[in-house]
Amino acid sequence: MAFVRGAAVALIASGLMLSACSSVPFIGKSGDSRPAANAQQAGIGVNAYLWRATLDTLSFMPLLNADPWGGVVNYDWYVNPQTPNERFKATVFILDQRLRADALNVSITKEVKDASGGWTAAPVAAQTETDLENAILTKARQLNLANGG
Structure with a gap:
């Protein structure tokens, strides 16, 4: 008799423990667990579309280092053939x-190469930086739209 009582208690206890694993929402709480469209998502510390667009747009340059939490991407020297x-x-x-x-x-x-073969700093047209920013932003918007944004 003690064995049957112990088995019944174990069966009830395991049933109660398993009932805590159900997916039924609490009373008054929505069952939709999807994040809101404007909510910040866990992961990298910057906008994921800008991050991906930066890497895609400047993929022709050698990547020196990238910090997805700080939002800095450094590219090494690129020489156009x-x-x-x-x-x-x-x-x-x-x-x-x-x-x-x-x-x-x-x-x-x-930098430009001088007569002795050394590299010397040279000015960059302001439009160059603006054009690259616009190219990255355009790519980021395309990625956002492709993802249902």
Whole structure:
């Protein structure tokens, strides 16, 4: 008799423990567990579309390092085969978790080869940085729309 009582208690206890694993929502709580469209998602510390668009747009340049939590992407020197006497380096700062134009800053450094074969700093046209920012923003918007945004 004691064995049957012990088995019944174990059966009831295991049933109670398993009932805590159900997916029935609490009273007054919505059953929809999807995140809101404007909610910040866990993961990287910056806007994921700007991050991916930066990597895609500047994929022709050698990647030096990337910090997805700080929002900084550094590219190493790139020499265009058509203009071997100049090289470019880029740093992209993603400043916000929202997809906005002011959440992006591109900085370009340019060097030209002098007569002795050494590299010397040269000015970069302001439009170059603006054009790269616009290309990244366009790609980010396309990625957002493709994802149902």
